[in-house]
Amino acid sequence: MGGTIQNRDAFLATIATQLGREPKMKVEKPIWKHQPQRTVLADASLDELLGVLRVQCEQIHTDIVETTKESLPVALDEVVKAYGGGPLSLWKDGRFGEYGLSDLLETKWPSEQIEVNSWDPSLGEKNIELAEQANIGITFSDMTLAESGTVVLFSSADKGRSVSLLPTHYIALIPKSTLVPRITQASDMIREKLNNGEQVPSCINFITGPSNSADIEMNLVIGVHGPVKATYMVIEDC
Amino acid sequence: MAMKFSKKNFTDRTKENISDDFMRQAVASAQERLHGRRLDAAEELGSWEEWRSHGEEIRQHVLENLDFYLHQLSENVAERGGHVFFAKTAEEASDYVRDVIKKKDGKKVVKSKSMVTEEINLNAVLEEAGCEVIETDLGEYILQVDDHDPPSHIVAPALHKNREQIREVFEKKLDYHKTSKPEELALHAREKLRQEFLDADIGITGCNFAIAETGSISLVTNEGNARLVSALPKTQITVMGMERVVPSFEEFEVLVSLLTRSAVGQKLTSYVTALTGTRDEGDVDGPEEFHLVIVDNGRSEILGTEFQSVLQCIRCAACVNVCPVYRHIGGHSYGSIYSGPIGAVLSPLLGGYDDFKELPFASTLCGACTDACPVKIPLHELLHTHRRIIVEEEGRSPISERLAMKAFGIGAASNPLYSMGSKVASTAMKPLTKNDRISKGPGPLKDWTDLREFPAVGNTRFRDWFYDQKGGK
Numbered sequence: 001m002g003g004t005i006q007n008r009d010a011f012l013a014t015i016a017t018q019l020g021r022e023p024k025m026k027v028e029k030p031i032w033k034h035q036p037q038r039t040v041l042a043d044a045s046l047d048e049l050l051g052v053l054r055v056q057c058e059q060i061h062t063d064i065v066e067t068t069k070e071s072l073p074v075a076l077d078e079v080v081k082a083y084g085g086g087p088l089s090l091w092k093d094g095r096f097g098e099y100g101l102s103d104l105l106e107t108k109w110p111s112e113q114i115e116v117n118s119w120d121p122s123l124g125e126k127n128i129e130l131a132e133q134a135n136i137g138i139t140f141s142d143m144t145l146a147e148s149g150t151v152v153l154f155s156s157a158d159k160g161r162s163v164s165l166l167p168t169h170y171i172a173l174i175p176k177s178t179l180v181p182r183i184t185q186a187s188d189m190i191r192e193k194l195n196n197g198e199q200v201p202s203c204i205n206f207i208t209g210p211s212n213s214a215d216i217e218m219n220l221v222i223g224v225h226g227p228v229k230a231t232y233m234v235i236e237d238c
Numbered sequence: 239m240a241m242k243f244s245k246k247n248f249t250d251r252t253k254e255n256i257s258d259d260f261m262r263q264a265v266a267s268a269q270e271r272l273h274g275r276r277l278d279a280a281e282e283l284g285s286w287e288e289w290r291s292h293g294e295e296i297r298q299h300v301l302e303n304l305d306f307y308l309h310q311l312s313e314n315v316a317e318r319g320g321h322v323f324f325a326k327t328a329e330e331a332s333d334y335v336r337d338v339i340k341k342k343d344g345k346k347v348v349k350s351k352s353m354v355t356e357e358i359n360l361n362a363v364l365e366e367a368g369c370e371v372i373e374t375d376l377g378e379y380i381l382q383v384d385d386h387d388p389p390s391h392i393v394a395p396a397l398h399k400n401r402e403q404i405r406e407v408f409e410k411k412l413d414y415h416k417t418s419k420p421e422e423l424a425l426h427a428r429e430k431l432r433q434e435f436l437d438a439d440i441g442i443t444g445c446n447f448a449i450a451e452t453g454s455i456s457l458v459t460n461e462g463n464a465r466l467v468s469a470l471p472k473t474q475i476t477v478m479g480m481e482r483v484v485p486s487f488e489e490f491e492v493l494v495s496l497l498t499r500s501a502v503g504q505k506l507t508s509y510v511t512a513l514t515g516t517r518d519e520g521d522v523d524g525p526e527e528f529h530l531v532i533v534d535n536g537r538s539e540i541l542g543t544e545f546q547s548v549l550q551c552i553r554c555a556a557c558v559n560v561c562p563v564y565r566h567i568g569g570h571s572y573g574s575i576y577s578g579p580i581g582a583v584l585s586p587l588l589g590g591y592d593d594f595k596e597l598p599f600a601s602t603l604c605g606a607c608t609d610a611c612p613v614k615i616p617l618h619e620l621l622h623t624h625r626r627i628i629v630e631e632e633g634r635s636p637i638s639e640r641l642a643m644k645a646f647g648i649g650a651a652s653n654p655l656y657s658m659g660s661k662v663a664s665t666a667m668k669p670l671t672k673n674d675r676i677s678k679g680p681g682p683l684k685d686w687t688d689l690r691e692f693p694a695v696g697n698t699r700f701r702d703w704f705y706d707q708k709g710g711k
Contacts, residue, residue, distance in 0.1 A: 003316040003515075003528070011324035011534065012305040015480075018541040024306040029485050030299060034292035036285045037492055056505070119522070127522045128470070132436065148505035157520030161469040165462060183495065183506065187487035190452075200452045202318075202518045203469075206510035211462035214502075215377035215394060216420040217401050218268050224376060224424055225431065226462025226509065 041147060041181035049146035049179040050234065056149035060209030061222050063231040072235055073104045076171070079231050080136060083169045086114035089134035092121075092158035096140075099173070099235065121157045128162050137167035137227065141174045143189060147182040148208055151232070155203035164207060170227035172207070175237040240328075240359040241589050243388040244573040248596035252571045261390075261398045261568045268397050272559040275503025276610070283499070293496045294614040296489045297550035300481075301541065307450040307483045308532060314453025318515025320528040324480075328358035331533045335360060335442070335475055336367050338529055342473050344369065344440040348431075350457065350464035351375035352444025353392060353553060354479045354533055356575045357588070360442070372434050374463040376427055380404055383411045390569025390577060392555040393501050398568055431463070441471035441525065445478035446552075447493055448530075451486035454514040455530065458497060460507045468513055474525035480532050481549040487512075493552055496612040500554035536588040544623055548583050550613045555580075557607035557617055563600050572597060579607035583620045595634055598624035664695045671695075 016023040041052065050066075057064040067075040080088065086109070090096065096105060109116050117130040131137060139159070141151035151172040155161050164170055180186065183206065190200060211226030222228060244251055255261060280286040300307055312322040325331035339347065347369050349355065361371045373382040377396035381387045384407045389395030396404070401418040408414035408423060412430060416422040446458045455476050457464035468474050484490045490512075498504045517524030540549055558564050558578030569577035574585035574594060582597035598621045607617040629635045649655045670676050671694040679687035686692055 003319050003321040005312050005316050005322045005324075007324040007326070007330075008309070008312055008322070011326065011480075011532070012309060014326075014534070014538045015305040015308070015541060018538050019302065019304070020542055024303055025309075027303045027306045030295075032292060033295060034288050036283075036288040036292060037495065039285075040283070060508075121520050121522055124522060132432075145506075150506050150510075155518075155521065155524070157518065157522070160521075161465070161523045165465050165469060183491040187491040190487045194452065199318075200454065200512070200514050202514050202516065202521060202524055204512040205465070206506060206512075208504075208506045208508050208510075211460065211508050213376045213424060213461045215375070215380070215396055216404060216423055217264065218271055218394070218397075219401075219420040221420050221424040224428055224461040224463070225374070225435075225466055 037182070037184045040184070044146070044181060046176060046179055046238070049181065050176065052146040053144070053149055053179065053232075053234070056147070057209075057232060060149045061212070061230075062149065062209040063229075065231060065233045066236070067233060068236045069099060072099055072173075072233070073101055073108075076101065076138075076173075076233060077104060077108070079171060079233065080109075080114070083136050083171075083229070083231075085112075085135065086116065087130070087134045088114065088116050089131040089137045089163050089167050090116065090118045091139045091160070091163055092119045093140055095173070095175075099175075119158055119160045119163060127160055128166070131160065131162040131166040134167035136169040136171060137163040137165070138171045138173065139164050141172050141178050143180060143186050144174050144178045145182050145186060145206070146179055149232075150183065150206050150208045152186050153205045153207065154201045155205070156201055161203050161205070164205060165226050168228055170207075170210065170230045172230070172232050174232055174234045176234055177238045240362075241357045241575050241585065242573060242593050243575065244570070246573070248571070248573065248600070251573055252567050252600075255568045255571045256566060258398075258568065260400055262566065264397060264400065265568050266565055268391070268394065269559050269565055272502065272555075273610075276500055276556055276559070279499040279503040279505070289492075289496060290612055290614050292492055293552075293612050294550065296484065296492060297552075297613045298547075300483060300485065301546060301549055304481065304483070304541070307485060308480060310450040311448050311453060311483055312530075312532070314450065315515060315528075315530050316453075318453050320453070320515045320530055322530045322532065325531055325533050325535070328533070328535045331358045331477065331531050331535070332360045332363040334531060335477070335529075336363050338473070338475060339364065339369060339440050340367065342439065342527070344473065346434070346438045347371045347440040347442055348435055348438040348467050348471065349373050349378075349442040350444065350459065350467040351378050351395070352442070352477060353575060354444055355442065355477050356389070358477070358533060358535060360477070369440075372431070372438070374431050374435070374467060375459070376424060376461060376463075379427055379431065380407065383407055388570060389575055392553055392558060392576065392578070392580070398570065435466040435470050438471045439473065441467035441474045443467055443474065443476045445476050445482055445530075446497065447490055448478055448483045449485075449487060449490050449512065450483055452514055454512045456490065456494070456510065456512045458494060458507050459509050460502075460504075462509050465509055465511055468511065468525065469523045472525060473527045473529075474513075475529045475531065477531045477533060480534050480537055481551075497552050497554050500552075500556040500610070500612040540587050545583070545587055545620055547615050548580070548587065548620060550615050551580055551584070552613060553580075554612060556610040556612060560606040560610045562602055562604065562606070567600065572600075579617045579621070580615075583617055583624065586624055591628060591632060591634060595628050595632075598622075598628065660699050660701075664697050667695045
């Protein structure tokens, strides 16, 4: 279902006239003379990137927990309880199982009256309501940018935008192997998907810590419209 | 709010603001903080000049090929189910938005911060059509609740207000009864606005950069309000200035990196969101209907002129944060939603010299703005170009100045006249001189002596002194 385009021809013709030429139908992007972004942390190892992330987390007011795959269930349980428990809002994501969290989600937490709501497209709008009422939202990071301390989330039917946005707290599960130097590598990955014939998801979020504002006398207030606190859990997976 | 928000003239606006001590102190400390953070962020990165050069080459390439990239952008937006409307004028743009909302029978509109929607006076048009329009950026929200106080800074719109003033506004308008602590004020806004987000049928956003290759638009915020505006309402309308396009994600990330560092000294802001078309099949959140409005409103007339580089602007306000003039007169003195050096260049271009001819003169031409610009717009040179056009081509300099220049021209061109004039100057000015200072100057000197003293004319002419020193040799 394509959308409509209105008033384009005259609009673009005006631009071409102002630029003193005919409208252009094809443009080759130049090879850029300057590409400083390619050298940032270019040779850093995964451990070095983790070190950069650790330091950056202090700047973005985000707690960081480092754990192994084996101790992840215990570590996650601790963070969830430190934030005051449920209700929880989660993506519907095979990685929860792969990282050994099924028992926690399906048995342990429900037995402790911690409500766990996984995103379920068949429930429609109800998902948004549940995310809005949730105390904690939990997602995996699809790619993690060391320089800025950013988790990259690709949305999909099972991975609603609201989970990382509406709950009061946010936990990002970060497999260490998702660490890259900076946003440059994320944009490369997105373009690689395009070249492979995939389309970009309707929403890509680059999330760097909890929401904040300095609009009142330039005083930093952590927690405005999005989550008021955030924890990154880095999982040793390689 | 339209681009021009004040009927007072420049001098009156400036006089009013320059005596606002809180505002001046707030602006000075904000400038220092933001400027300091930008310098730290640049230093940390190391090769900042290289980054600026890259930013510049990307923006220049886009402007030279703007028709192509807008074509590509619109094709890709439409392919992902979005509707694209090209608006030549402010009226066309706001009328289109109003009509879309009418068709959807929309009542409640939530908006994330956008300068271009201010420029096209969108809120007034929608309110007139019976919509409730709610600004959701904390700074913009404060201004809106305070009877539409105009923004005074591109990035921090409520910079001129202190916490006590904000508390009073909240108490009066929002039934707020807590302290003036920023945390408590912000929490109150969060609670009030959360319900608005959930109830709204229409979300309106600006656009930091549009990505031609994928048909995406991007939103850069710290508060998360733009995410809510684009995730919850069923219909999303995004309004962008036509120059805000980049070829692909490759260039997008570079400009975002420049923007967040230059604006607030952050490596990235809390939320950078790239949105493409409507929600995908099976998605539960995100808009079912998406409209992209691409606004010209005078921009195309800048293309191909000596001012073209001003369209490279990425609205970071780094120039505002280093400007000594802005520091003293504050954002409201500019009388335009675009303040500071970028405002002094852009406002006369988009709004005309009739309303904004004073702004290019509100500059020391020190060039700090040019040095700060992450995409290397030669701002102080463009201010100088404006002045040349205003004086030489438009003949808009003040009459007293023109007469004085003419008289000086006649006097200086004739040797006897110049000799006589320079000899009697000291005597002629004597009645006005006190302690070697002139504090109430006549005619064209008055504008100067209104604000500061002028040194008295010396008793000895330079040429006589020089002659005496050298003994006539």
